[in-house]
Amino acid sequence: MTSPRRVTPEPFVWLMFSAGGVVAALILPVLLVLFGVAIPLGWVEAPDHAHLLAVLRHPLTRLALFGVCALALVHAAHRLRFTVEHTFRLGRYDPAIATVTYGAAAAGAAAAAYLLLTAFG
Amino acid sequence: MDQITLRVARYRPDDEETEPVLVDYDVPLRPDWAVLDGLNYIKDELDGTLSYRWSCRMGICGSCGMMVDGEPKLTCATFLVDLAPGPVRIEPLANFPVIRDLIVDLTDFMHKLSSVKPWLIRQDEQPVEDGEYLQTPAQLDEFKQFSMCINCMLCYAACPVYGLDGSFVGPAAIALAHRYDLDSRDEGDRQRLTILAQPDGVWDCTFVGECSTACPKGVDPAGAIQQAKLAAAQEAMKSLLLPWRSR
Amino acid sequence: MISPLEARYYRRRMPLLWWAHRRSYAIFVLRELSSAFVALFIVELLLLVRATARGPAAYESFLDTMAHPAMIVLNLIALAFVLLHAITFANLTPRAMIVRLRGRRVPSRVVLAGVYAGWLLVTAFLAWLLVAA
Ligand code: SF4
Numbered sequence A: 001m002t003s004p005r006r007v008t009p010e011p012f013v014w015l016m017f018s019a020g021g022v023v024a025a026l027i028l029p030v031l032l033v034l035f036g037v038a039i040p041l042g043w044v045e046a047p048d049h050a051h052l053l054a055v056l057r058h059p060l061t062r063l064a065l066f067g068v069c070a071l072a073l074v075h076a077a078h079r080l081r082f083t084v085e086h087t088f089r090l091g092r093y094d095p096a097i098a099t100v101t102y103g104a105a106a107a108g109a110a111a112a113a114y115l116l117l118t119a120f121g
Numbered sequence B: 001m002d003q004i005t006l007r008v009a010r011y012r013p014d015d016e017e018t019e020p021v022l023v024d025y026d027v028p029l030r031p032d033w034a035v036l037d038g039l040n041y042i043k044d045e046l047d048g049t050l051s052y053r054w055s056c057r058m059g060i061c062g063s064c065g066m067m068v069d070g071e072p073k074l075t076c077a078t079f080l081v082d083l084a085p086g087p088v089r090i091e092p093l094a095n096f097p098v099i100r101d102l103i104v105d106l107t108d109f110m111h112k113l114s115s116v117k118p119w120l121i122r123q124d125e126q127p128v129e130d131g132e133y134l135q136t137p138a139q140l141d142e143f144k145q146f147s148m149c150i151n152c153m154l155c156y157a158a159c160p161v162y163g164l165d166g167s168f169v170g171p172a173a174i175a176l177a178h179r180y181d182l183d184s185r186d187e188g189d190r191q192r193l194t195i196l197a198q199p200d201g202v203w204d205c206t207f208v209g210e211c212s213t214a215c216p217k218g219v220d221p222a223g224a225i226q227q228a229k230l231a232a233a234q235e236a237m238k239s240l241l242l243p244w245r246s247r
Numbered sequence C: 001m002i003s004p005l006e007a008r009y010y011r012r013r014m015p016l017l018w019w020a021h022r023r024s025y026a027i028f029v030l031r032e033l034s035s036a037f038v039a040l041f042i043v044e045l046l047l048l049v050r051a052t053a054r055g056p057a058a059y060e061s062f063l064d065t066m067a068h069p070a071m072i073v074l075n076l077i078a079l080a081f082v083l084l085h086a087i088t089f090a091n092l093t094p095r096a097m098i099v100r101l102r103g104r105r106v107p108s109r110v111v112l113a114g115v116y117a118g119w120l121l122v123t124a125f126l127a128w129l130l131v132a133a
């Protein structure tokens, strides 16, 4: 509350954090139940390769997947930043912690973009 | 008559005490006695040097907040029978500096409260002869919940973020800012949002939600903070996309 | 500037393990930790995409890895945390956001019902797209 108006990236990070929380809540549970539990345990038959490839190849799927990955990673980075700072009383190292967490999210998002753009030829 | 032990934190810097000590006092356990009545009994009958704040005894003035068995409570609204058999631990409100015994320093909270301008801001003040600013019941309902705050600071005592970082504006101040932002008679939204959008404003909050649990008046400061975040983020987006619009 | 009076104040500090002192704080920290499992599963998801793109053999071997008992245990833990995230996030939505329809405020219970309905819809669509279609 020192200077009257400082520019801060917090509002934009927070918007991405919230959007990431929403997409993670909406789509991760079903994907995790399917690929993490139901298919490995044989409750549900795995989608055959050709079908899954066709779904993933569609530009809309890839665009959506990129959005989901990038936003969910920012969501995780934001929460972990505060979790680390608050649970271990490390608030004074915020600049370093924020750089590491958001940096990791940005790297993950870049990797996702690279994969989704190039892997399908 | 039944008795209950109050284990009261005493801090007497005049007596060269460097940290608080817990002292036990036995007080009568009466069905109609609140913790505050027990403290008054101690002060009147057992030890007149005990210091604490209180005034209305009916949950209105907000001055009797203390930690009762580790929870922030209004001592005039917390009954001894509900805490029996005791002993009941009574300490000054958490997260604030202690002046003596059960009295904490309010200065920080008072500064924060006024920093968010919790009053009606008008572009042009309407002359008195034009009468009052009218408001419909529906417009009142928009903010009524947030106007119930009695500034008791229980929410600050419950908030780990404020405890960890004293520069955080904190629950009640943001809830009150939001109360005026939602008021149809007010035109100060952008001024207040500019203040709340500072790094020590709304962004520190991680929605622990304990402030709303602690509030004795049914205010939901945690909800208000998220709503203020959304409003501040929308403002920030607008000034990014439409830079000519911002002053 | 600190006055002589203020110098005598007793200042408490949050204990290092403050979140272990209260149940509600501990649950809060668990809720925040759910995000680590969100990130973990995003990585798994990208590995699935990569394996699928590389062809049927890579896809089969990805499925085999996921069927390893240790992976199943890890994913069950991840699922518990992801569900904790989904439920807490959904339940906090009506408090964080005021929804208006035609100028009228939509009651929280209706907003919450809408959130869960949307969740069911998305879940059903994805399940259909991946395994039923
Ligand atoms: S919001 Fe509630 S707990 Fe906080 S100061 Fe106001 S009345 Fe007290």
Ligand code: FES
Binding pocket: B054, B055, B056, B057, B058, B059, B060, B061, B062, B063, B064, B065, B074, B075, B076, B077
């Ligand atoms: S004495 Fe006034 S609120 Fe308790």
